[in-house]
Amino acid sequence: xxxxxxxxxxxxxxxxxxxxxxxxxxxxxxxxxxxxxxxxxxxxxxxxxxxxxxxxxxxxxxxxxxxxxxxxxxxxxxxxxxxxxxxxxxxxxxxxxxxxxxxxxxxxxxxxxxxxxxxxxxxxxxxxxxxxxxxxxxxxxxxxxxxxxxxxxxxxxxxxxxxxxxxx
Amino acid sequence: xxxxxxxxxxxxxxxxxxxxxxxxxxxxxxxxxxxxxxxxxxxxxxxxxxxxxxxxxxxxxxxxxxxxxxxxxxxxxxxxxxxxxxxxxxxxxxxxxxxxxxxxxxxxxxxxxxxxxxxxxxxxxxxxxxxxxxxxxxxxxxxxxxxxxxxxxxxxxxxxxxxxxxxxxxxxxxxxxxxxxxxxxxxxxxxxxxxxxxxxxxxxxxxxxxxxxxxxxxxxxxxxxxxxxxxxxxxxxxxxxxxxxxxxxxxxxxxxxxxxxxxxxxxxxxxxxxxxxxxxxxxxxxxxxxxxxxxxxxxxxxxxxxxxxxxxxxxxxxxxxxxxxxxxxxxxxxxxxxxxxxxxxxxxxxxxxxxxxxxxxx
Numbered sequence: 001x002x003x004x005x006x007x008x009x010x011x012x013x014x015x016x017x018x019x020x021x022x023x024x025x026x027x028x029x030x031x032x033x034x035x036x037x038x039x040x041x042x043x044x045x046x047x048x049x050x051x052x053x054x055x056x057x058x059x060x061x062x063x064x065x066x067x068x069x070x071x072x073x074x075x076x077x078x079x080x081x082x083x084x085x086x087x088x089x090x091x092x093x094x095x096x097x098x099x100x101x102x103x104x105x106x107x108x109x110x111x112x113x114x115x116x117x118x119x120x121x122x123x124x125x126x127x128x129x130x131x132x133x134x135x136x137x138x139x140x141x142x143x144x145x146x147x148x149x150x151x152x153x154x155x156x157x158x159x160x161x162x163x164x165x166x167x168x
Numbered sequence: 169x170x171x172x173x174x175x176x177x178x179x180x181x182x183x184x185x186x187x188x189x190x191x192x193x194x195x196x197x198x199x200x201x202x203x204x205x206x207x208x209x210x211x212x213x214x215x216x217x218x219x220x221x222x223x224x225x226x227x228x229x230x231x232x233x234x235x236x237x238x239x240x241x242x243x244x245x246x247x248x249x250x251x252x253x254x255x256x257x258x259x260x261x262x263x264x265x266x267x268x269x270x271x272x273x274x275x276x277x278x279x280x281x282x283x284x285x286x287x288x289x290x291x292x293x294x295x296x297x298x299x300x301x302x303x304x305x306x307x308x309x310x311x312x313x314x315x316x317x318x319x320x321x322x323x324x325x326x327x328x329x330x331x332x333x334x335x336x337x338x339x340x341x342x343x344x345x346x347x348x349x350x351x352x353x354x355x356x357x358x359x360x361x362x363x364x365x366x367x368x369x370x371x372x373x374x375x376x377x378x379x380x381x382x383x384x385x386x387x388x389x390x391x392x393x394x395x396x397x398x399x400x401x402x403x404x405x406x407x408x409x410x411x412x413x414x415x416x417x418x419x420x421x422x423x424x425x426x427x428x429x430x431x432x433x434x435x436x437x438x439x440x441x442x443x444x445x446x447x448x449x450x451x452x453x454x455x456x457x458x459x460x461x462x463x464x465x466x467x468x469x470x471x472x473x474x475x476x477x478x479x480x481x482x483x484x485x486x487x488x489x490x491x492x493x494x495x496x497x498x499x500x501x502x503x504x505x506x507x508x509x510x511x512x513x514x515x516x517x518x519x520x521x522x523x524x525x526x527x528x529x530x
Binding site: 027028029030053054055150151154 | 197198199202203205206236239243309310312346350
C-alpha cells in the first residue's frame with residue numbers, strides 16, 4: 001500500500017472518529033427534553049434514577065410532572081426523601097408529585113415540608129400539597145399560612161382556597 | 169515527484185486531524201455549559217460566572233446556547249457584581265432573543281442579590297414579553313425586604329410596574345398582584361402618579377403615556393378602595409394623603425383621555441358613600457356634569473347620588489347642574505330607576521327631597 005492509500009484510510013478514520021465524538025457530544029439535557037416531548041416516561045425515570053447531575057434530575061422530574069404516571073411515584077419519592085441530595089432536586093420531585101397527584105405522595109410531602117429549610121423547596125412542596133384533596137395536606141398547608149417567606153405563605157393560602165372551593 | 173505528493177497528502181491528513189481535535193475540544197454543548205456550574209462552592213466559582221456571563225452576552229453565539237449558559241450561571245451563587253451587571257444588560261436589551269432574556273431574568277433572581285433589583289426595575293420599563301415579565305416579577309418577589317427598606321427604589325418599582333401593566337395586553341400574572349400587595353401603599357402610589365404627571369407635562373401626549381397615567385390613577389384608587397374602611401375610620405391621620413390622592417387623580421384628567429374621566433368618576437362614587445371621602449371628590453365632579461359624553465354624565469350622576477346624603481354640594485350639583493339641563497333620557501332614566509322598592513321614593517325623588525304620601529323619607 002502506498003502512503004497515499006494509508007493517508008486516505010487515516011482521513012476516513014479521523015472523520016469517523018470526529019463523527020463519533022460529535023455524537024458523544026449529543027446533549028444529555030436535550031435528550032431529557034426530547035423524552036418529555038415524546039412522553040417517554042421510561043427514559044425520564046431512567047435519568048431520574050441514574051443521573052448524577054442535579055440539572056438532569058430536575059429536568060427529568062419537570063418532564064415527569066407533564067407526562068408521568070403512578071409508575072414514576074416511587075423514584076420521585078426516593079428523590080424527595082433523600083436528605084443528602086440537593087434542595088433543588090427535592091423541589092423538582094415535589095413539583096412532579098403534585099402533578100401526578102398519587103395519594104401515596106401526601107405523607108412523604110408532609111414529612112418533607114417539616115424537614116425543608118430552603119424557602120424554594122418549601123414553596124414547591126406547598127404547591128404540590130395544594131393539589132391533593134386530603135385532610136393531612138390541608139393541615140400541612142394551614143401550618144405554613146403564616147410562613148415568613150411570602151411565596152410560601154401565599155402558595156399555602158391559594159392551596160387552601162382551592163381546597164375550600166373544591167377545585168381539585 | 170511521487171514523493172512530493174505523498175508528503176502533501178500526509179500534511180493534509182495531519183491538518184484534518186488537528187482540525188477535528190480543535191473542533192471537538194472547542195465543542196460547546198448544553199452539557200458542557202451546564203457542567204461548568206459544578207464549580208459551585210469552589211474558588212473557581214466567580215471566574216466561571218464571569219466566563220458564562222461573557223458567553224451569554226456574546227451575541228455571536230447561538231441564542232439557544234446562550235440560554236443554556238445563563239441557566240448554568242443561575243446555579244452559581246458566589247458571583248461578582250460585574251456578572252450581575254452583564255446579565256442585567258442582557259435582560260434590558262429590547263431586541264434580545266426572548267428565551268435568552270427570560271433566562272437572564274431567572275438567573276438574576278437565583279442570585280438572591282439586591283444588586284439585581286435596579287436591573288429588574290429598568291427592564292420593567294422597557295418592552296417585555298409576558299414570560300420575561302413573569303420571571304422579573306418572580307425575581308423581585310424574592311427581594312421584597314430590600315425593596316421595602318429603600319423608599320426611592322420602592323417608588324421606582326411602583327412606577328415601573330405601572331408602565332409594565334400599561335403595556336400588557338394579557339391578564340396580569342398573580343405574581344404582579346403579590347408584589348403590588350407589598351410595594352404599593354397610598355403615599356407611594358400618589359408620589360409615583362405625581363411624578364409621572366410632572367414628567368409628562370412638557371412632552372407630547374401619546375396614547376401610551378395616557379395609558380401609563382391611567383394605570384397609575386387606577387392603582388391609586390384601588391389602593392384607597394382596599395383600605396377604605398381604615399381611611400374613613402382614621403380620617404384625621406390620613407387626611408393629608410387622601411386629599412393629595414384626590415387632587416392628583418383629578419389633575420390627571422387634563423390629558424383628555426376619556427377612560428381616565430370615567431375611571432375617576434366611577435371610583436369617586438365607589439369611595440364616596442361616606443362623609444369623609446365624598447367631601448374630597450364631590451366638588452371636582454361638579455364641573456363634569458356638562459361633559460358632552462352621556463356615559464360620563466351618567467357615571468358622574470351615579471357617583472353624586474352615592475354622595476348625595478353626605479354632601480350638600482353633591483346634592484346641589486345634581487339638582488342645579490344636572491337635572492336642570494340634562495336631556496339624555498338614559499341619564500335621567502338612571503336617576504329615576506335607582507329605587508325599585510315601591511315603598512321607597514325613587515332616587516330622583518330622594519335627590520329632590522320629595523316626600524311621598526304614605527312613604528317614609530329615606
